Every structure is written in structure tokens, then in C-alpha cells.
Amino acid sequence: MTPASVQTTDAVPAQAAGTTPVAPHAVEAPVRTVSGYHLPGEGPSTLISVVTVIALLVLWWVATHYGWIRDIFLPRPERIFTSFAEAWKGDIEGGKPLSEHFWWSLYRVFAAFVLACVTAIPAGIAMGVSRIARGIFDPPIEFYRPLPPLAYLPLIVIWFGIEETAKIVLIYLACFAPLAMAARAGVRGVMIEQINAAYSMGASRWQVIWHVVIPAAMPEIFTGMRIAIGFGWTTLVAAEMVAATAGLGQMVLNASNFLRTDVVIMGIVVIGVVAYLFDLLMRYIERLVVPWKGKM
């Protein structure tokens, strides 16, 4: 007899199953809540959130149209749109179109982020696999990690001047620590069985690091990248306070000097939307690169 005789289907794979049989009456009989039994925080909250947002916008509209708040403190909502249109054409203080501010900011954040990725990820992995690297990198990173970037900004200006380098260095430092920490945690979290399995199949120490430890750390590294790019974007405005002539942060600061509150709010909204789009992009790349995350 062949081994095939014992291979019965012990289960179908999740995807091949396709149409999972649904229990009959699943549609007709929804799960009934039991009165007197509640899990803390159960139930949907989307509707409440939507109502809250609408209420806030209405309050804003009413408060500005009835003159409860002066225009200089909070402009009317529609002013935000017109200031966006003006900024788009470059028709604001400083005279640069919005796209120029946007590209300068994007360039600074991405340059710093890419630099952080190519240095912090190897450093974090080295800290995870080597006690020597851990001993070397641990004190400086642990020292500067909790510092607010604005605290060491003056030092960076003294060292690097007020040109692009200083801005990129500041954002780079903000990205570096969370990335290195995530890479290190990812390496430390690799299942010992996976390492043992590789060794028992004849892999060398370097092969184990390259073919097991690094791929296994990828989900954590991606989480670190998401946090890092968020930190970098947060630090952007601080970086652009240093004698910048363009950039979203500079645009907001410059507008505040002219008491253009509408441009300030518009700039804040643009920065927020771009940050959200970054996060969506990172999540999309994450699904492509580490599709097994959370499934093992």
C-alpha cells in the first residue's frame, strides 16, 4: 500500500474553501443581545463618531456666522476652502504655491526616513543578534530617545547650520530611535523553534540570521517604520522653524506671523491628511511584504 492511502483531507485550506458553508438561518436569526448582560465597551460606535464630527462642524459654522468668535481667532469654515484655493495659486504671504511647500516637506521627511531605514534597521538587527553591538548602541539610543527634538534642535543648528542638512538631521534622529528599537525587538522575538529548525537542517550562524531572523523580524520592523514616519512628520514643523523659506510647517508659521488664521488651519489640515495618507501607504506595503502578519 502507498502512503497515499492514509492521506485523507484533514482540512481544506482557508482560501481553497472559498464558499464556507454558513449555518442555516444565520441570516434570519441575528444574535440577540441578552438584557442584563453587557461586555464593557461592546457595540458599534461609528454613528456616534459621525454625529460628533457633524455637530462640531455645525458648531463651528454657527459660532463664526453669528459672531460668537472673532474671525481672527477662528475664521468661517468656508474661508478654509478659499485659503486653500489661494494657497494653491501661491496667492498668500510668501508667494509660493502650496505644491512647492508640499514637495519641500515631502522631500525632507522622505530623505530623513530613507536614511533612517538604511541605518537604524541594520543597527537594530545588530543589537538583536550581537551582544557587542547591543552594548555599543544601547546607551546613546536610550539617552537621546526620550528627548523632545526641540530640546536638541539648538545643538543641531550649531553643528549643521540652518541649511537643509540640519532639518534632515533633526527628522532623521526622530525616525532613528523607534526604528532601531523595533528592529531589535523583532529580532529578539523570533521563535526559538524556527532558529533550532534551521540549525538542525544544517544552516550556519550567518544563514540563520539572514534566512530566519531577519525575515521573522520583518513584521515588527514594519510597525517601527510606521511609527518612525509618524514621528518624522511630527518633527517636520520643528525642523522648518529653522529659517526655512518653503515647506508646510514654514507656511503655517509664516501665516501665523500675518495672523492669517485661515491659512494656519488649512495648513494643519493638509499636514494631517498627508500623515494619514502616509500611514495608509505603509499599511498597504505591509500587506504586500508581510502577508503572514497576525496569521501565524
Add this chain to the structure above:
Amino acid sequence: MSKLEVRDLSVHYAGRAGSNTHALSHIDLALDPGDFVVALGASGCGKTTLLSCIAGFMQPSAGEIVLDGRPVIGPGAERGVVFQKHALMPWLNVTENVEFGLRMRGVSRSERRRIAQDKLRLVGLEKFAQSPIYQISGGMQQRVGLARALASDPEVMLMDEPLGALDALTREQIQELILVLWWETRKMFFFITHSVEEALFLATEVVVMTPSPGRIAHRYKVDFGQRFIECRNARKVKSDLQFIALREEILELIHSSRAASELEANAA
């Protein structure tokens, strides 16, 4: 003729405050090709420690392990390991997982494809060769684990409770698969479990271990696995009166030794 020998093996763990845990005490074992030794015992009896020593993940405090006349001093491809948590690489698909060891040792691409296909056919997974690991069931993942260990063509298969995380029905199917693989390859199998029935069904020799210190309390030579190979009816083998009697005898032995060790612990 290859042979695996464990000679007078002891393992001590240095605990805190100078306490010394005696994980294994004077273990002797000998396996020839075609032997299926199952180490059986409650948790804490040192069976996983014993397997880790044979696999080369752990250095014994005393005694030695010899395979083909050469002492075991670290992990090696001639001893394939199947883990309880299958320990597959989720970034590789089924075939790539089976090929992993061959790739690490520089076997050519076409050669390792051929071997991987052959082993996947043995475990009945040829249809899932390209599937991602995280989309197949637990039973199939463990089959991949078996195929992966077999791909290196090891002399010894070491299995650390490979079926512990599976549901009862899947577990019985994989038990039968393991027996067929053993019968076809005639390799040395060393298997760990805490299920008496599983041990009796698979083994040519059941080694009953008891804790503190971990030692071998009893050895039973059995042939139920071979009976299954002849009749291919697991239910018939497991409901045999001899099988049931032996199962009860071993259960009694484990329970009495546990009661004794608890008494000792209370007295101390």
C-alpha cells in the same frame, strides 16, 4: 550500519540560590535503523531535555551521545527535528519550506525541487506545493514539518510532541502517516508524547520516564505499529485487548510514580 547511542546521560540545570535541578539522570538508549522509540511521561520528566541533547541544541552535563561512532556536539542535518509548534517559515511557501535545509547546504535548484516534490508526495501534499504556510490547516502544517525533516534524508527523526497541538481526529490521521513514513524509510525514529495510546500505537519500544530526577522507569517492546502496517486498521489495533491491557498498565505506572513523587515533595 548506523546506530544512535545515548550513554549514561545526565543533565543538571544550575538554578537560583545554588539549587540544582536534576533534569536527567543516567539515561541509556540505543536505536538501530527501523527502531521507533517513544519517550512517554508527564511534563517535567525531562523528555524534551533528552531530545534537545540528541538534536544538539543542549550540552549534557555528563555522558555522551554517539551517532555512527561519532559523538554529537551540535545540531546537524543527519538528525531531522519535527517540532510541536511546527516552526515553519511563513515567508516561504510549502515547497520552499521543504527545500530550506537543502538550500542552506547549497543543493542545486532543480535537485532540491525534485526532492521537495518527492517528500510532499510522501505526506500527501503535492496539491499544496505552492500554498502559503499561513493558509493551510494545522494538520497540513505538521505534514510540511515532516516533509521538511525528511528532505535532508536524516538518519534519525526526532519528534518533540509533533501532534500535541492538533485536534483528536487530525492527530490520528497523522499518527498513521508517521507509521507509514517510518515503515517506508526504515529510519530511526525518536518520538516524545504524553499520550499513552499514541506511544503504544507508534512505538517499537516505549520508554516510560518519571520526573525528579528525569529517568527511565520502564521499557516496553511492542509491535502495534507493525500490526497497523499489516492490517491498515487503526481502530482494530487500538481496540485489541492486549493494547488496552498494556495501556492501563502504563497509566497505572505513571499515576503511582506521580503520587509517590508528590508524597516525597510533601515530606520534604
